[in-house]
Amino acid sequence: MAEPVELRKSAIAWLKERTSDGLEPLTREDILDFTYQGEPFVLQSTQQGIRKPRDFEAALSFQTVYRPPGQKRPYEDDIGADGLIRYVLRGDNPNHPENRGLRQAMELQLPLIWFVGVAMVPARFQVVSPVYIVREEVELKRFALAPVNETDMLPEMMTGSAMEESLRRYLRRETKIRLHQPVFRSTVLIAYENHCAVCNLAHPQLLDAAHIVPDREEFGIASVVDGMAMCKIHHAAFDGCFLGIRPDHVVQIREDLLDEVDGPMLRHGLQELHGKRLMALPKRNAERPRHDLLEKAFERFRSKAVDGVA
Structure with a gap:
């Protein structure tokens, strides 16, 4: 030995x-x-x-x-x-x-x-x-x-x-980075079978676990129902309020972007998704995104869309 x-x-x-x-x-x-x-x-x-x-x-x-x-x-x-x-x-x-x-x-x-x-x-x-x-x-x-x-x-x-207090902050940060975030990402991606909810992209290296509402500075690991699997493009668009998701799982794109001309990525990656349902959701209802969080996130999207600011 x-x-x-x-x-x-x-x-x-x-x-x-x-x-x-x-x-x-x-x-x-x-x-x-x-x-x-x-x-x-x-x-x-x-x-x-x-x-x-x-x-x-x-x-x-x-x-x-x-x-x-x-x-x-x-x-x-x-x-x-x-x-x-x-x-x-x-x-x-x-x-x-x-x-x-x-x-x-x-x-x-x-x-x-x-x-x-x-x-x-x-x-x-x-x-x-x-x-x-x-x-x-x-x-x-x-x-x-x-x-x-x-x-x-x-x-x-x-x-x-x-x-x-500085040591406490350091430990809380390390716990979040090394425990909370990886566990949250894995539980979400497993529930979505490694597919982007928005576009169905199936490469886990290009997927994130997106928080439906901004990640809170709380202790404990977020549940799968607090997040959605998204590719990095749609995650950024969701967080930036370029893309919204209605509580009935229908994608909405900010109105000013629908009329914008900026190449195939904008057209195929965002504009053509407007009004379409999510392409991937967990099979188990217990793992699907919380309705109240989707409502809150969509209200934020609508308020930003009215202002035309991401």
Whole structure:
């Protein structure tokens, strides 16, 4: 067996490369492709939430199961104003072997791999790594996690003292970039089967998860019903109020653009979509965009269209 610390680093580096630095989700089968020095090595537990390999001093990874729309993930209510994520201990026994494995990772300041479920059938996971356990909140039976790189781990994070506001802002930003945005993008694109809702383009590298209304500075991950899959052109047009979507899923183009002459992109990419229904929507009604958010976004579009300002 190789030195576990080197194996841990190799696994994290492999996952970063395989997921385009945490952007693309992986299936369980994808994750099983990892090998070290020519030998397969299991990174993810299939039965328990936490994996501590036999020869490792501490836990290597943990996972959060997927929850369909309308059901909260276990951690969603536990992202604090300090920007740290809370992960509840397994069971009521703080000395359960899995809890001890996480505690040892905290004491040794070892990086962990977090598999966040974003879909089922097949099960797919967003990979957030490295993640460090900053401290244990014993009375609340949970750990506080920071999704930061090793070079960004600061001594202040490892203390129980109040954090400076600048550090809180940094942690909130990192949590948004490395957890919220990738998980939101994956859940939306999976629901739309990697097709743009507006034009049906089917190349995920050219697709975004567009927020129906501007992304709020709140804690927690937006649900699939808060967004729509859009290609980058239509995402920009939607955000800029060049393109609107009625609550009945009909596309509207700003009136002044309909009379403008500016080449084939404008004609085929925007003008010809006016009055047409969306080309792609989730098959499950529970994953379709919220009616009230579409109303709010369309009212914003209409107000901008009246002013002729994007």
